[in-house]
Amino acid sequence: MVRLPQNPDKRYLGASLDLEAHDLDNIQPQCKLEEVLATGYARWFDPDTLEEIERRAFTLCQWCVGEASETA
């Protein structure tokens, strides 16, 4: 089980290593969040929105956010 950072106000976590953004509500094993956290590449978004994620040139993780982003 991945130990998530304690930040209940945030939903999305960005990995600055590969510029991927993850949805903490829907984390999958393929997200490899443990690596992100262990190496200190975790970044929060402010505001915590998909628009901000795109503005900062992060891509959405296909495992945890990819599906949701396609829904209108």
Ligand SMILES: [Zn+2]
């Ligand atoms: Zn992910």
